[in-house]
Amino acid sequence: MATVAGIATGPHTLRAMFASTGAIDDPSDEALMLAYAAGDAAAFDALYARHRSGLYRYFVHHLHAAGHADELFQDVWMNVIRVRATYAPTARFATWLYTLAHNRMVDHWRAGARVTTVSIDDDGETAPRAEIESISGARNDEPETRVAASEIGARIVAALALLPDEQRDAFLLQHEGGHSLAEIGAITGVGDETVKSRLRYATAKLRAILKDLQ
């Protein structure tokens, strides 16, 4: 992995360091971000290719309007571009990126622009089956159209939409961002036990739905 001292001299030095260490084929996210902060635009392309799908699905499953998902997705990446000079690799780049995304999502919720959904309380009660089955499958004017390629996928997405925001957020951060419990707690600002509880409730509800569908 390249050091920060090597990054400070410019992208060419960084590439030379990668070439000498054999890490040019698979540089870390942090190294790519530092390279982009030093002026290497190609490093941003590689970084964007790695995280574009997961981050986009994070917004798509949180929001139920294609315009909102695209807008927030673009906002996060523009924020990355804007604050590239102050980036410090104190944590994983993915953690930093999803922290920006989570904060943007919270701002969106606070703005009241979120579509109100029927949510299940945190008491472990399973979603009413009639309510879940009443949700239609794919619709051409929603982002779920691109997500759910089958009936099962549509049902999963619909079941996820019924989860509370915190449980859905923890589930998406784990399955789309690939974060650990500690990282999810750092992103959302809660403790590990709270994250564990939210994930337990979310997976239990979704598993029950999948069992019925299978």
Added chain:
Amino acid sequence: MTEPDTDTDLHAQWRKHSIATPPAALDDAIRAAAHRAVRAKPSALRARAPWPTWATFVAAASIGVIAIGVWQLQPRDVDEIRSVTSDVPAPTSTAAGTAAPHARAEGAIVAVPAVREELRSSKAADAGRAQEMAKQEMDRQASPPISEEKQSVALAKKRDIAADNAVAQSKVVAADRKPDAVTAASAAAAAAAAALPGAATDRKTEAAAAAAPGSRKPSPFPANDATRADNAASPTAPAQPTGASPAASAQLAGVAPSASAPARRA
């Protein structure tokens, strides 16, 4: 996933059906923005210093001001301490001039006793001045105020002159008029003298009043008595304000107190 709450089947199902990707137009827009930011502002990163340039100058100026202030607040007794620490007697000037180069190099140390003597003499002079000022202050506090004493002496002299003039005028008038008039003139003189401040203690005025055979009993209002006596002494003169001196009254009446007697005699 290695997390305990992760369901492998659920994750597999999720990965299988969650295949959304951002639109190609959105990808192009974000990449273009990233490339544009790198190309357009290559110096923007260098411009983001921890603080602006002017802050550096302000900080340096503040440090300088504080340093000067601290330097001025420090006591200036370094030379005095150095002179106390050296007790080497001061050599003569010829000896210093003929001394070896290394001895001349120590001239600063040799000259320290002379500086010490100068400091002692200046301290002695300061102490003498301080004692003299303290003595003058004590004398000034012990003695009564000079201005009051001068005022009382001047007032006594004024009273004496007024009494003498009144007595002389009364004698002149008595020589021309009846004895009753002399008595009235003497009483008027006494009253005029009594009109001045401090007349109660004037011995000459009391004696003149006692010498008058038909003198009236002293009134508690000497100023009014003086006015009446003055009018009686010079019937042609108009009444004067209370407290006016007999000399001024005589001048207003056209009679000089000192020169009128010989003229009237003639």
